[in-house]
Amino acid sequence: MSPRPLADQIEDLLPQTQCTKCGFPACRPYAEAVAAGEAEYNRCPPGGAQGIARLAALLGKPVIPLNLVNGIEKPRAVAVIDEEICIGCTLCIQACPVDAIVGAAKQMHAVLPQLCTGCDLCVAPCPVDCISMIEVTPGRTGWNAWSQEQADAARLRHDFRTARLRREKVENDARLAAKAAAKLKAVEAEAAESPEERAAQERKKAIIQAAMERARLQKEQQAAQAAGPTGMPDVARSVRRGIEEVDGKLKQDPQ
Template sequence: MNQNALVEQVDAILPQTQCTQCGYNGCLPYAQAIVTEHAPINRCPPGGDAGIEALSRLLNRAVTTLDTNCGQPEPLQVAQIDEAHCIGCTLCIQACPTDAIVGASKLMHTVLPDSCTGCKLCVAPCPVDCINMVPAEREWTAEDADKARTNTRRREARLKRKHPEDQPLAARTLSNKAALTASANNDAEARKKTIADALARARARRRGETA
């Protein structure tokens, strides 16, 4: 079997949550590292023990316990935006690896729960802390994984066309989750002022609600 075909088989086992807990930029980069760099097969919390065992069988490697430094398996959660406090900064949209958040600049955003993988990458960049993770009303399935893989690859292809010099979005989010992403830094000073102004309005609104 050639290397590319093996990467695709490894990627097919990974859950496609794109959470980056493994330390790589998403499921496909982790699959590539497993095949080409002999990366450990136990770094995927969403895949859990079942994923490790499947990778072990495919690659003829020893079964090992999950590396809990990467995280713990947990039931599927999805992101939920407190729309009353959303300031429309678009940072969560930029952070989402599967295009599960819709909205526009200075307008309210919302999450498409059927497309959300529970990766949590949108939480840290939100400057007003209006994104929470809530229990999903479904379990993660193979169909969900296929959809997430398709959405992720489509998004990365679109970003590559628009910003060929940039790192993948997940890499930018992983390296500095709390900062503006590279694609948000056009006219950075104006953008910072816009967000600062929006933050001030959000804080004033919240003070009024709690008074």
């Protein structure tokens, strides 16, 4: 049996907080960059010194200090929303990489602390500054403040969210395409008697056709760049099963 790809092995050693402090949009891109030699293995503050030691052992390299440009190692924190100030703008929900915030537009939001990875990505977008990061592991940092089960659960939730957003975009693009096609058909059916009316009709058709062509090209580019499987419903179901399994373990050992 061939060994697992190095990027997969590196990703397994990351805490999966999806905090972007490493300079990459998520843990997986960082793992791929480290595997390719394009990024150092000391850029993950949530993993801390122990995380660097784990990566160094895998890579056969020396243990080096955490790059302070990316942050400092500190106790794990969770986000807390002040319900008296929250205006229900949903910006924090959109920013959360692991779906740890619940709420609806113009309704008070709440963080599910057992799901929060402490990434703090929800803090900056809040327009009323109602989100605070509260330490929950005083005296414990890095992997002493985080468990493999929590990391596995966070990765599953991040993957599920990514799959959901991709599916929603596909569905929305399909609705827009159908709307554009209907509009084009309606324009073509319009009665145009004078040269001016026919010219205006042609302009409308050209605008709609150009928009449809841009959408088609964008769809092709996204399909070419997609690294995951194309069966989104099946992916979502498999990820959901994984989440349920890890959630069961976390309920037995919340820390």
